[in-house]
Amino acid sequence: MKGEMGAIKGYELVVRTISTVGNYNYLFDYTFQLDGTLEVRISASGYLQGAWWDDAEMAYGTKIRDTYMGSIHDHVVNYKFDFDIAGTQNSLMAVTLENEVVQQPWFGDDWGQDFQQQKIVRTMIRNESDALLDYPKNSEGVYVIVNEEKLNRWGNPRGYAIHPGMSVIHLTNLNSKRTKNNVNFAKHHLAVSRRKDSEPSSSSMWNINLPGAPTVDFYEFFDGESLEQEDLTAWVNLGMHHIPRAEDSPMTLTNIATSSVLLTLFNFNDWDPAMESMNAIVIDVPEPGEAWSGDENGVEIEYCLPPRVGKFNYNGLSTFKEDGTPAKAQRVSEMRKQAESYHAIFASTEL
Numbered sequence: 001m002k003g004e005m006g007a008i009k010g011y012e013l014v015v016r017t018i019s020t021v022g023n024y025n026y027l028f029d030y031t032f033q034l035d036g037t038l039e040v041r042i043s044a045s046g047y048l049q050g051a052w053w054d055d056a057e058m059a060y061g062t063k064i065r066d067t068y069m070g071s072i073h074d075h076v077v078n079y080k081f082d083f084d085i086a087g088t089q090n091s092l093m094a095v096t097l098e099n100e101v102v103q104q105p106w107f108g109d110d111w112g113q114d115f116q117q118q119k120i121v122r123t124m125i126r127n128e129s130d131a132l133l134d135y136p137k138n139s140e141g142v143y144v145i146v147n148e149e150k151l152n153r154w155g156n157p158r159g160y161a162i163h164p165g166m167s168v169i170h171l172t173n174l175n176s177k178r179t180k181n182n183v184n185f186a187k188h189h190l191a192v193s194r195r196k197d198s199e200p201s202s203s204s205m206w207n208i209n210l211p212g213a214p215t216v217d218f219y220e221f222f223d224g225e226s227l228e229q230e231d232l233t234a235w236v237n238l239g240m241h242h243i244p245r246a247e248d249s250p251m252t253l254t255n256i257a258t259s260s261v262l263l264t265l266f267n268f269n270d271w272d273p274a275m276e277s278m279n280a281i282v283i284d285v286p287e288p289g290e291a292w293s294g295d296e297n298g299v300e301i302e303y304c305l306p307p308r309v310g311k312f313n314y315n316g317l318s319t320f321k322e323d324g325t326p327a328k329a330q331r332v333s334e335m336r337k338q339a340e341s342y343h344a345i346f347a348s349t350e351l
Contacts (some may be wrong), residue, residue, distance in 0.1 A: 006282040007272055010034060022049040035276040038263045042077055042238050043254035048118060054254065062244040070244025076173060076186040078202045081234040081263070082195055084149035086158050089229040092125040092192045093159070095342060101138065101215035128222040131192040135164050143190065144266045156267035162190060165260030167240045182214035193221045195233040202235055222305035236261050
């Protein structure tokens with residue numbers, strides 16, 4: 001049988017940027033996979049912001065040093081995704097799993113004829129008022145941005161699904177007066193609205209000052225407008241409930257301080273497009289007793305191997321002034337004291 005089996009090396013392209021916000025270093029990763037999937041990930045590292053340890057404060061953190069407490073806190077980062085699935089005219093579909101009871105004549109034993117089974121329910125979410133969303137429990141469903149007018153070969157609307165990855169959260173405190181309207185974007189896992197130039201972001205740096213009437217009230221975006229074949233924007237939260245632990249000292253670890261979402265093809269193509277990659281190896285199944293043969297599509301094996309990682313090389317630290325110009329070189333201990341003084345973490349050990 002010709003071309004019966006094959007394999008493809010699963011390459012990924014990772015685009016990373018790092019931002020320092022106060023005491024935290026945030027790593028932003030965008031991972032592009034061969035089949036068209038995009039994974040968006042954020043990870044947190046850096047010094048853990050906290051306070052002096054007091055036994056009476058145990059409910060609000062963890063003792064991680066002799067006199068230091070890591071305080072419980074949340075990270076919620078809102079991403080804006082502008083989907084254009086086979087054009088700008090898109091709709092929002094919820095795909096969920098439900099159970100139903102059916103009767104079959106061949107179930108005639110002592111258990112009766114009733115049989116419970118799963119079924120797929122596809123529901124179009126037609127207006128913004130219904131588009132403040134949380135992920136289905138037990139992963140019993142997915143939200144999909146589709147183009148109802150563009151179908152694949154099998155008659156399915158072409159789309160991209162929003163799949164939760166690791167640690168997808170929203171705020172636990174939803175009714176505080178201090179966050180009445182100024183962090184509404186963080187109160188759901190995701191939301192979908194009409195794309196508008198007048199709604200460029202889900203919040204503002206000034207929102208903290210006006211909880212009741214913030215500069216940007218995210219909920220005002222969702223005013224009942226149609227989501228049926230319109231230019232749509234998805235607002236997706238990533239983050240973590242950071243329960244401190246001793247292992248967060250001296251630096252927060254990114255193995256669990258991480259959150260991700262996957263944007264995956266959902267009937268966008270007729271089959272897995274990765275099968276058409278140049279480095280695919282197709283194997284022909286021989287007749288019994290004959291030799292196996294494979295077709296490498298003319299791609300040399302060297303092209304499929306990553307380059308060797310060079311020896312470690314470090315050129316030292318660089319400091320800059322607020323205007324971006326280079327600053328006078330300092331000892332590491334002085335730079336550390338300067339960085340930590342904002343958070344009242346005073347380092348006395350010379351490095």
